[in-house]
Structures are given as structure tokens and as C-alpha cells.
Amino acid sequence: MTKKIGFFIGSLRKDSYNKKVGETIASLLPAGYEAEFIEIGDLPFYNEDLDTDGNVPAAWTRFRNEVKGLDGFVFVTPEYNRSVPAALKNALDVGSRPYGQSVWDGKPGLVVTVSPGAIAGFGANHHLRQSLVFLNVPTLQQPEAYIGGIHTLIGEDGEIVADTKGFLQTIVDAFVPFFEANSK
Numbered sequence: 401m402t403k404k405i406g407f408f409i410g411s412l413r414k415d416s417y418n419k420k421v422g423e424t425i426a427s428l429l430p431a432g433y434e435a436e437f438i439e440i441g442d443l444p445f446y447n448e449d450l451d452t453d454g455n456v457p458a459a460w461t462r463f464r465n466e467v468k469g470l471d472g473f474v475f476v477t478p479e480y481n482r483s484v485p486a487a488l489k490n491a492l493d494v495g496s497r498p499y500g501q502s503v504w505d506g507k508p509g510l511v512v513t514v515s516p517g518a519i520a521g522f523g524a525n526h527h528l529r530q531s532l533v534f535l536n537v538p539t540l541q542q543p544e545a546y547i548g549g550i551h552t553l554i555g556e557d558g559e560i561v562a563d564t565k566g567f568l569q570t571i572v573d574a575f576v577p578f579f580e581a582n583s584k
């Protein structure tokens with residue numbers, strides 16, 4: 401059966417570098433894997449008062465149902481002020497509740513951070529991993545994926561340059577067996 405991998409992009413920007421990297425990773429998945437880009441920009445901020453009968457925002461329900469239908473996750477995110485952008489953290493929180501009904505539980509994940517800066521989103525990468533430990537998302541440890549200087553890694557054709565694409569392929573090639581080994 402085809403494996404459905406959800407892509408969560410931490411930037412909501414139309415011309416996001418992270419979206420570009422996510423699309424490139426999706427294009428490198430092998431046969432038998434399908435990428436689904438999950439919208440996170442329309443999720444109201446998590447508020448327990450809303451998570452009650454008759455009050456749950458439609459976008460939360462849509463998001464939770466979509467994530468339930470996934471087999472694994474790829475998170476591609478920028479770093480905002482040395483941490484995870486609020487939109488992505490909010491998506492993790494929305495999916496984690498109601499208590500005991502987390503849609504993340506036990507499915508494997510991959511973390512990729514992307515920045516024009518040299519530190520390549522290291523802070524966001526590890527803050528995200530901290531939440532994923534608690535959410536019980538087994539996450540690929542090696543190779544780590546920090547893409548720095550992304551603005552220099554886009555060719556004149558608007559695509560990610562071959563070297564970086566090759567690196568992303570090594571990440572996918574490591575993630576696929578990790579995913580298989582950690583899938584329920």
C-alpha cells in the first residue's frame with residue numbers, strides 16, 4: 401500500500417525557501433510513497449476553551465483528520481528567533497489534543513531546517529525535536545539536515561542546485577528505511 405507522508409512547512413510565505421526544499425524532498429521520495437502538503441496557516445491559536453463540544457474550530461478538525469490519515473511526517477522549517485515558528489508549534493499543539501487523542505503518536509518523522517544564515521536553523525531543529533520526543537514521534541537522528549545559505553543554493557532555473565539536491569537525496573535514502581523500521 402502507498403505510504404502517505406505529510407509535509408509540514410514552518411513558513412507561511414508564498415515564496416518560502418522552506419517550501420521549495422520541501423517540494424524538492426517530496427520529489428525525491430521513492431515509488432510507493434506519496435507526499436501530502438498539510439496546511440497549517442489557517443489554524444486558530446490553540447485554546448483549551450475551544451476544544452469543547454460544539455466549539456472546535458473547523459480548521460482544527462480538518463487538520464486532525466488529515467494528520468490521522470498520514471503514515472509519517474516531514475517537517476521543513478525556518479528558525480524564528482532561534483526557535484520554532486509559532487505557526488508550526490501551534491500545529492503541533494492542535495494535533496496533540498484533546499489529551500490522549502494526539503494525532504502524532506508513534507508515527508516516524510524527519511526534521512529539516514533551512515535558513516539563509518550560516519547556523520542553518522540549528523535552534524529550531526532542536527527545539528522541534530524536543531517537542532517530537534514528547535509527542536512520541538521517532539525522528540531520524542542521522543544524517544542531520546541543516547541547510548544554511550539557502551539563497552545561494554537556488555540555480556537560475558529556480559531549482560535547488562544539484563549538490564544540495566544530492567544531499568537531500570541522502571536524507572531521503574536514510575529516512576525511508578528508518579520510516580519502515582519505525583512504522584507500526
Ligand SMILES: Cc1cc2nc3c(=O)[nH]c(=O)nc-3n(C[C@H](O)[C@H](O)[C@H](O)COP(=O)(O)O)c2cc1C
Pocket residue numbers: 411412413415416417418419478479480481482483514515516517518519520521
Ligand atoms: C520573525 C523572524 C525571525 C527570524 N529569526 C531567525 C533566526 O533566529 N535564525 C535564522 O537563521 N533566521 C531567522 N530569520 C530569517 C529567516 O531564516 C528567513 O526569513 C528565511 O527566509 C525564512 O524562511 P522562508 O524563506 O522559508 O520563509 C527570521 C525571520 C523572521 C521573519
